[in-house]
Amino acid sequence: MKTYHFIVVALGLLTAGCQSGSEPSTSPSSDASATAAATGAAAVQSWPASLTIVGSGFPNAGDACRVIGETAATVDFLDDSATLVGCLDAADAAKLGGKQVGVVDGVTLVSVPANHAAGGDGDGQGDAKVAGTDYNATAQIRCSGVKGAAGGTCEAGVKRDGETGAVVEVTLPGGGQRVILFDKKGKFLTFSTAQADGTAAMKISSGRDGDTTIATLGSERYEIPDVFVQGD
Known part of the structure; x- marks a missing residue:
């Protein structure tokens, strides 16, 4: 009976050791996820190579969003009567007043109608100008x-x-x-x-x-x- 008791205790210790050793294996996975998330967040802070950036801001120079040119990633979003605009921050995109058409590599794409700034068209108040420009x-x-x-x-x-x-x-x-x-x-x-x-x-x-x-x-x-x- 003593011998049997010793074997049971030994098996118990061996099992406990295996469980203890398995705990660190979940940590690297968690760290990798955290690193990947951090990397993804950082990527959104710069314009990706998949997009062609035009100009220095939209609707005005220096603004956070940019006009986006035609590439394989954007060809399906282009519209002859609208400007395709990209914003790194979704909150900036929501302020443009256009239609969100997609997200490419973290950049929110918005289709802004060509006459988006011409609030006076057809309303008897004249043809307004795009802010910061001489254009209607x-x-x-x-x-x-x-x-x-x-x-x-x-x-x-x-x-x-x-x-x-x-x-x-x-x-x-x-x-x-x-x-x-x-x-x-x-x-x-x-x-x-x-x-x-x-x-x-x-x-x-x-x-x-x-x-x-x-x-x-x-x-x-x-x-x-x-x-x-x-x-x-």
């Missing part, structure tokens, strides 16, 4: 052929003038600008060109695709929605 509206428009570049999007702003018509100013990738003129009814007139940059020698033409004007200057092509030119 800003948006991303589809563009291609600029310096041989493939299709993508360009930042654009429109100045609507009841006397002479609308002026659309397009910021080109890598710098520079194209100015596109429309009459009071929103019909394409021409591009503003110059001898100095060679644009005066480029062929100008235009066409229509539904409610969008297709304006071309040489090999360059710009797609400009009617709602952007005239407002709603």
Whole structure:
């Protein structure tokens, strides 16, 4: 009986030892989770490589959110009549007044209508300006052929003038600008060109695709929605 008692005690000690030794094995897993969470949080503090960041702030320079260009991660979120904006902080995104369309690598994406700042359209109070600019509206428009570049999007702003018509100013990738003129009814007139940059020698033409004007200057092509030119 004594021998049996000794074996039972020994087995009990062995079992206790195994249980004691198994406790630290859960700690590294917890630490890894905590580290991963911390890493994920840190990643949201900077703009990921999966997104193309345009400009220095939206809607005004220095603001926390940024205009987002076209990449494989955003192509399904782009809209000709809206600007795609990304915010590192979801709270900043909620203040934009647009529609949240997705989250890419921690960045909240919001589709902001092109006429989001033109609160006076159709209400008898005039055509308001986008804060901090001379534009009645800003948006991303589809563009291609600029310096041989493939299709993508360009930042654009429109100045609507009841006397002479609308002026659309397009910021080109890598710098520079194209100015596109429309009459009071929103019909394409021409591009503003110059001898100095060679644009005066480029062929100008235009066409229509539904409610969008297709304006071309040489090999360059710009797609400009009617709602952007005239407002709603």
